[in-house]
Structures are given as C-alpha cells and as structure tokens.
Amino acid sequence: MKVDWNEFWVKVVDATGETVYMVLVTLALSGVLGTVVGLALFATRKGGILRNRVVFAVLNALINVIRPIPFIIAIVALSPVTRSVVGTMIGTEAAIFPMVVVATFGVARIVEGNLLSVEPGVIEAARSMGASPVRIIVTVLVPEALGPLVLGFTFMLVALIDFSAVAGTVGGGGVGNLAMTYGYLRFDTSVMVVAVAVLVVLVQLAQLLGNFLARKVLRR
Amino acid sequence: MIELRDVTKTFPSGPSGPSSASKGSGRDGKKRAEGGFTAVDGVSLTIDRGSVFGIVGHSGAGKSTLLRLVNYLEEPTSGSVLVDGQDLGALSERRRRAVRRSIGMVFQQFNLFRSRTVLGNVAYPLKLAGLGRAEARERAEEVLRFVGLEEYARRYPEQLSGGQRQRVGIARALATSPGVLLCDEATSALDPQTTQEVLALLKRVGGELGVTIVLITHEMEVVRGICDKVAVMEAGKVVETGGVYDVFARPRHPTTEAFVRSALQDLPEAATWDRLRARHGGRLVTVPVTENGAAGTRELSRLLREHAVDFTVAHAGVAEVQDRPLGSVTLELRGADEDIDAVLLHLASRTTVGAR
Numbered sequence: 073m074k075v076d077w078n079e080f081w082v083k084v085v086d087a088t089g090e091t092v093y094m095v096l097v098t099l100a101l102s103g104v105l106g107t108v109v110g111l112a113l114f115a116t117r118k119g120g121i122l123r124n125r126v127v128f129a130v131l132n133a134l135i136n137v138i139r140p141i142p143f144i145i146a147i148v149a150l151s152p153v154t155r156s157v158v159g160t161m162i163g164t165e166a167a168i169f170p171m172v173v174v175a176t177f178g179v180a181r182i183v184e185g186n187l188l189s190v191e192p193g194v195i196e197a198a199r200s201m202g203a204s205p206v207r208i209i210v211t212v213l214v215p216e217a218l219g220p221l222v223l224g225f226t227f228m229l230v231a232l233i234d235f236s237a238v239a240g241t242v243g244g245g246g247v248g249n250l251a252m253t254y255g256y257l258r259f260d261t262s263v264m265v266v267a268v269a270v271l272v273v274l275v276q277l278a279q280l281l282g283n284f285l286a287r288k289v290l291r292r
Numbered sequence: 293m294i295e296l297r298d299v300t301k302t303f304p305s306g307p308s309g310p311s312s313a314s315k316g317s318g319r320d321g322k323k324r325a326e327g328g329f330t331a332v333d334g335v336s337l338t339i340d341r342g343s344v345f346g347i348v349g350h351s352g353a354g355k356s357t358l359l360r361l362v363n364y365l366e367e368p369t370s371g372s373v374l375v376d377g378q379d380l381g382a383l384s385e386r387r388r389r390a391v392r393r394s395i396g397m398v399f400q401q402f403n404l405f406r407s408r409t410v411l412g413n414v415a416y417p418l419k420l421a422g423l424g425r426a427e428a429r430e431r432a433e434e435v436l437r438f439v440g441l442e443e444y445a446r447r448y449p450e451q452l453s454g455g456q457r458q459r460v461g462i463a464r465a466l467a468t469s470p471g472v473l474l475c476d477e478a479t480s481a482l483d484p485q486t487t488q489e490v491l492a493l494l495k496r497v498g499g500e501l502g503v504t505i506v507l508i509t510h511e512m513e514v515v516r517g518i519c520d521k522v523a524v525m526e527a528g529k530v531v532e533t534g535g536v537y538d539v540f541a542r543p544r545h546p547t548t549e550a551f552v553r554s555a556l557q558d559l560p561e562a563a564t565w566d567r568l569r570a571r572h573g574g575r576l577v578t579v580p581v582t583e584n585g586a587a588g589t590r591e592l593s594r595l596l597r598e599h600a601v602d603f604t605v606a607h608a609g610v611a612e613v614q615d616r617p618l619g620s621v622t623l624e625l626r627g628a629d630e631d632i633d634a635v636l637l638h639l640a641s642r643t644t645v646g647a648r
Contacts, residue, residue: 193403199365200397200474201417201464202389211416215407289407291448 074260083250088270090164091246094239095232095274098171102232103225105172106179109135111209113180114187121195121205131180138177143238146174167244171235175228182224186217219290226282230275237271247271294339294362294472294506299371301332301357331357333528334371339506339521341471344498346515346536347508348551349525355508358525359474362506363395364388375472393421396465396503400477402457404449404464410436411445414463421468435463439493455486462493466501473497475507479514491517512555516540516613524548540613541582558609558619568606574626576606577636583616595635601627 113131115122141149150170155161158169190213198212214221240248247267255264305328331354339345349355360366361373364380373380375395380388404413411432418428436442439459449457458478465473475494479487495518497503509515515522515536523533524547531545540556543549553559559578560568568576579592596603603623610619625632 191401191403193399193401194405196365197397197399197403197405197464198416200363200392200395201420201468202392203420204386204389207420212405216405218407 075254075258075263077262080254080263084247084266084270087245087247087250087267088274091233091236091240091248091270091274094164094168094171094236094244094246095229097168098175098232098235099225099229101168101172102175102179102228105176106228107183109176109180110183110187111213113184114213115205115209121199121208135177135180138174139181141174143170143174143235144242146170147239147242147244162243164245167236167239167246171232171239175232175235178231179225179228182228183221186220186224187213189220190216219286222282222286222289226279226286229278229282233271233274233278247274293341293374293376294337294504295374296335296337296358296361297372297374299332299335299358299361299368299373300330301354301361301366302328302330302369304328330528332361332368335525335528335530336371337523337530337533339504341504342498342502343520344494344505344507344518346519346522347506347525348510348512348515348522349508349547350510353525354528355525356476359476359506359508362472362474363392363397365392393417393468394470395472395474396468396470397474398458398461398465398476398478400480402449402454402461402481404457404460406449408448409445410441410447410449410452410460413449413460414467417464417467432463432467435467436460438466439463453486454482455489458482458486458490459493462490462497466497466503469501470503472504472506475505477509478507480509480511487514488517494518512551515551516555516611520614524551535614537614537616537618540618541580556609556611556619558611558621560607560622564607568622568624572604572606572624574604574624575632576622576624577639578607578620578622579639581608581610581617581619581621583618592639595638596625599627599631599635601625601631601635 109131112127113135114120116124116128116131118125118128120128138146147154147167147170150173151161154166154169158166160166194212194216195208198208203212236244236246237248237251238244240246240250241252243249247270251264251267254260255267333354335358337345347355347358357366361368362375364373368381375391378391380391383391405416408416411429414432414435415428418431419425423431433442433445436445439462441456441459441463444452444456444460449460452460458481461478462473473494478494479490482490491514494505494507498505498518505518507514507519519536521534522536522539523530524539524545525531526545526547532539532543532548539548540552543552558581565576595601603625605621606624607622608619610617610621612618625635
C-alpha cells in the first residue's frame with residue numbers, strides 16, 4: 073500500500089523535526105561532555121599541563137573501548153542502561169541516550185586532536201606570563217583551536233544525522249524511522265527517496281553552517 | 293638580581309628538548325641523572341640588575357633550557373635559582389606564577405595568540421595580573437606606542453611582518469612592567485635588517501626602562517650589539533663568562549674564540565692567507581686594533597718611519613664592541629728584512645703580533 077502524499081507530508085515534517093531535535097540535543101550534550109573529556113585527555117597526557125598518568129590511561133582506554141563499537145550494536149548493547157536512565161527503550165528520547173554516549177567519546181577525540189594542533193610555544197608563552205593550567209585551557213587553548221574545533225563539531229553534527237537515521241531503524245523516531253517503516257517495510261520507494269533527500273538537505277545545511285562559522289573564526 | 297647556583301637539569305630520556313620534560317622535584321632528582329640527558333650541567337651565574345646578559349652557544353648547548361630555569365618553566369634537577377634573593381624552588385607553584393608575572397619572556401617564533409588582535413595579545417598578561425578591561429587596554433596601548441605599533445592594535449598577528457610580530461611579542465612581555473626580560477633567540481627568525489631594529493628596541497628596553505635582559509643566542513653579533521656581559525655555553529656547561537669587551541678582546545676558551553672570530557671577521561682564514569700571500573710580495577703581519585688604535589697606531593707609524601718600512605693594508609676587520617673599537621688589521625710590510633724584524637720585535641714587546 074502506497075502512502076497518500078496529500079496527508080503523508082505532515083509525517084515527513086514531524087519526522088524531520090524529530091531528527092533535528094535528536095541531533096541538536098545530542099550535539100549539545102555530547103558537545104559539552106566530549107569537550108570536557110577531550111580537554112582532560114589533552115591536559116593529562118605526557119608532557120601536558122596537568123599531566124596525570126592514571127587519569128589519562130583510564131580515559132584513553134575507555135574511549136578506545138567505546139569507539140570501535142558499531143553504532144547499531146551500541147544502541148542494542150546500551151538498551152538496558154537506556155531503559156534505566158530514560159525509562160523506555162523506544163522513541164526519540166531513548167535514541168538520544170546512546171547517541172550521546174557514543175558521540176561524547178567521538179567529540180573527545182576531535183577536541184583532543186585539535187588541541188594538539190595548537191603550537192606548544194603559545195602554551196609556553198601563557199605559562200611564562202604566569203597563567204594557571206585551567207586559565208590556559210579556557211583562555212588560550214580553546215580560542216586558539218576554535219577554527220578546527222568548529223569544523224570538528226560540524227563533522228560530528230553530520231555524523232549525528234547519520235546516527236539518528238540508524239537510531240530510527242530500531243524505533244528511535246525521526247526520518248530514519250520513517251524510511252524504515254514506510255519506505256523499506258512497505259516497499260514505498262517514494263518515501264525512501266524523500267527520506268534520503270531530507271537527510272541530504274540536513275547534512276548540506278549542517279556543513280554550510282559549519283563552514284560559515286569556521287570561516288568567521290579563522291578570518292579567511 | 294638573578295642567581296643560578298650550581299644548577300643542573302637532566303631530562304629523563306633522550307635529548308628530546310624542554311617541552312617533553314617530565315615533572316622533576318627540585319631536590320631528590322639527582323638519581324635520575326643516570327641514563328637521562330643532562331641539558332644544563334652545574335651552572336652558576338650571577339646576573340646583575342639592569343644589565344644585558346647574553347648567553348651564547350651552539351644549538352644543543354643547553355642555553356634554551358638554562359633560560360627556562362630562570363623563570364622555572366623548567367624545574368632544575370638540582371641546584372637553586374634565586375630571583376631578587378627569593379629561591380624559586382622553595383615557592384609553591386601558585387607563588388611561582390606570581391613571580392613569572394614579573395619576568396617577561398620573548399620567543400624565537402614569537403608565540404603570539406593567533407586568536408587575539410595585537411592589542412588583545414598585549415592586554416592578555418595584564419588581564420592575568422587582574423587589571424580591568426579599560427585599564428588593560430590603556431596600558432596595552434601605551435606599551436604598543438613604546439614599540440611603535442600603536443596603529444596596528446586592531447590587526448591580527450598574521451597580518452604583520454616578522455619584525456612587527458616580534459615587537460608585539462616584546463610589548464606583550466613588557467606589559468606588566470617586569471624587572472626582567474628573557475629573550476629566547478629573539479632575533480634568530482628575522483632577517484639582518486629586522487634583527488637590528490629589534491636589537492635597537494631591546495637596547496631601549498634596557499636603557500630607558502632599566503629592565504634586566506637575559507638573552508640567549510647563537511649569534512655573537514647579537515652579543516656584540518647589545519650585551520654588557522656574556523656567558524659562553526658548551527655541552528650544558530658555562531665555559532667562559534665576563535664583560536663583553538674583555539671576552540671579545542681576550543677569549544680564553546676555543547669555543548669563545550670561534551664565536552668572537554665569527555662576529556669580528558677580522559682574521560684572514562687559511563684560504564684567504566693563501567690568496568694574500570699570492571697577491572702581496574712583502575711580509576704579512578697582523579696587529580690587533582683596540583681602543584688605543586692599531587697596536588698603538590702612533591707607535592706603529594713612528595716605528596715604520598724610523599726603520600724606513602712601507603706598509604699596505606692587506607686585510608682588516610674592526611667592529612664596535614660596547615661602543616669601543618675591536619678587531620685587527622693585516623699589513624704587508626716592505627723594506628729590508630732586518631728593518632722589518634726590528635719593527636716586529638718592538639711591536640711584539642707591546643702587543644700580540646701575528647706574523648707569517
């Protein structure tokens with residue numbers, strides 16, 4: 073049974089809204105958490121400004137365990153935790169939890185990598201002026217790495233749109249869910265085409281926004 | 293006054309440089325010297341208030357590490373660092389940060405904040421010192437005027453030339469009116485003309501502001517240009533130290549000698565000697581030029597006249613060291629052999645003369 077587009081477009085708009093909601097909430101939460109983990113990772117590494125072998129080793133190992141797990145497996149594996157935290161295993165809210173967990177560690181690596189690209193000399197200059205480690209992180213490292221950080225976050229944003237579609241296939245809601253239930257299970261190619269088009273447009277918009285912001289920060 | 297007392301810095305593994313240094317606690321670290329890389333080896337130095345002190349050495353001699361020991365960016369493995377009588381090793385890290393605010397530092401690669409404007413760079417240490425926005429801005433503008441870059445306040449570092457960037461670096465280091473300025477190869481990334489501009493600025497910093505300047509360099513030219521005192525480093529040790537004119541006039545260590553010659557360019561090299569000999573038939577003699585002239589020029593002139601010896605200048609190099617001339621001149625002497633011998637004998641009794 074094919075969908076009736078005169079009425080079905082409302083579902084597309086709703087699903088797009090759900091996707092945008094999932095992605096933005098996840099980006100906000102994982103952005104904050106991942107930045108904290110990334111900063112901790114950078115600062116505690118060997119030769120870092122707050123070097124601490126134990127903290128670094130624990131964080132590093134944790135990330136290396138979480139990151140290789142395919143997202144679709146992570147959703148399923150995390151589902152008991154999701155239920156105890158969110159209260160349910162299906163729907164938009166339930167999809168956000170595993171997305172945040174996985175994205176946090178992705179963001180952490182992105183943040184760590186971009187901070188590593190900051191000239192060590194600049195950090196030394198700040199130290200020579202008597203800046204404390206926390207002050208250096210906030211007023212030197214983050215501003216100096218902001219351009220690449222914005223691009224890194226854009227990369228994460230695009231990845232999250234992908235994640236959200238995957239989450240949709242296991243009952244997470246959003247455009248992915250729409251494509252799965254109507255496009256795949258009911259063999260309606262038109263829904264599939266529209267769902268893919270929506271995802272492509274969302275990714276394009278995310279990339280445009282990221283590029284625009286990065287250009288502003290980098291002044292080029 | 294800055295005092296280094298028998299300071300040693302050993303890095304745990306390999307000469308990987310100061311940035312990868314691990315935490316070494318001041319007193320108990322001596323054991324770690326085994327197997328590690330000793331960048332600074334038992335150095336004792338006293339740097340007087342208001343002086344311009346140069347530390348010269350080849351790359352890898354340990355001067356960069358030594359400079360970082362002065363503001364405790366590197367903790368010494370053993371020995372102590374005293375700034376105005378205060379032992380930095382006895383202070384908490386928090387108190388040390390306060391001391392660092394009274395010691396400015398300038399870097400070879402400038403190390404400016406790319407995310408901040410010129411004004412923002414200079415205002416940064418002022419904000420660290422707790423100044424309000426308006427005060428910091430006012431002071432930053434004042435320092436920028438001092439270095440002649442007030443018109444560039446709104447620009448970003450990448451919009452400036454190398455020399456301008458270093459002037460911003462100097463302005464930033466001077467913003468909090470520190471008593472000491474540490475210069476880490478401040479002119480090594482600059483072309484000769486810009487180097488002179490930056491050195492002139494540093495001279496003003498020492499002269500007009502009375503700031504004690506400690507600079508490290510591999511160019512003896514820089515020492516000749518602005519320093520009062522110099523220490524020569526090799527393999528982590530200070531091999532010679534003294535007033536700049538004295539060290540230039542009478543270098544004792546071979547490394548010092550080589551540095552002095554490279555700065556003065558006064559003595560002909562081996563290949564030059566061959567060419568000089570081919571060109572000049574007479575006897576070649578090198579006499580030093582000091583503040584009294586060439587081996588006491590009056591004396592030389594009289595000797596030559598009395599013994600009826602003629603001369604031609606074959607080679608010469610004279611430079612100003614601490615506003616006094618220093619170098620040597622190589623003359624071709626023509627006349628009877630015994631007359632020339634008599635001249636040389638007289639000269640040799642008064643000064644070092646090299647005859648070939």
